[in-house]
Amino acid sequence: MEDLLEIGGKKFKSRLLVGTGKYETPELMLGAIKESGAEVVTVALRRINIEGQQRTILDYLSELNVTILPNTAACYTADEAIRTAMLAREMGLSNMIKLEVIGDKKTLFPDNEALIEAAKVLVKEGFIVLPYTTDDPVVAKKLEDIGCAAVMPLGAPIGSGLGIRNPYNIKIILETVKVPVIVDAGVGTASDAAIAMELGASGVLMNTGIAAAKNPVKMARAMKLAVEAGRLAYLAGRMPKRLYATASSPLTDLIE
């Protein structure tokens, strides 16, 4: 049986979801996304630049066969996030929303109270809601109960590259909810992505980890392989950890 990621009724082969921010050029972004194999790609909503260059990111992304996942980045209240989500849906490409309600400028940690409030409204409005949350199992459960299609706990602050700082909480969230758990934010290098997947995460969402690498296209491939390797290791089931050695070679029939 094929091992697919299912979110809100949509099925994906790739468990790596990628962002489109911070690339030096659109061409570099396209190269990295292609190499990552990602099928879900996040974008942000902003005022159009009337005076300037008007080729939008979608004019570039339209050459790829990807699902667009708009975000509500930089929203600090439930109302702003809801308004942004409504506008994003009006673009006519997707009813999925990566719901972010930020509570603090320095850490970009979510305001979970406002997040839950916004999620309730958007689920009722028929959105497939993917909330970006702290690694708090209680909040994750509330988001699932509301009807979110997945929960997306952070590994570390957005853009920090600090990796999976609390693997135990991610593990508890995985035991607490039935919806897909996508580790979103904090992944800095391939091993971080592999750790998230080895814990049993359904997927990993990243942007800066690829875009801010010296060679984003190479890092995109590294992340693709790491997500696949981590997933396989999870499905394979790792050996138990032991404090002392157990020999791999026979201890009998030794030469004398």
Added chain:
Amino acid sequence: MRVIINGKEREIPENTNIPALIRLLNIKTPYLAIELNREIAKKSAWDNIFLKEGDKIEIVTFVGGG
């Protein structure tokens, strides 16, 4: 008449509907969503939405983001 588009005041002709506004602003991309006085202006209704003096219009699109 004067309207506010993306936070900036602009002079536009009377009897401008949304498709005319888009042409006037020389916006080429089809990837747009529009709010008129904080209400979403549905694409299917654009032809019938004529702007009035003092209207506040937000024209948004997608940009790179994580």
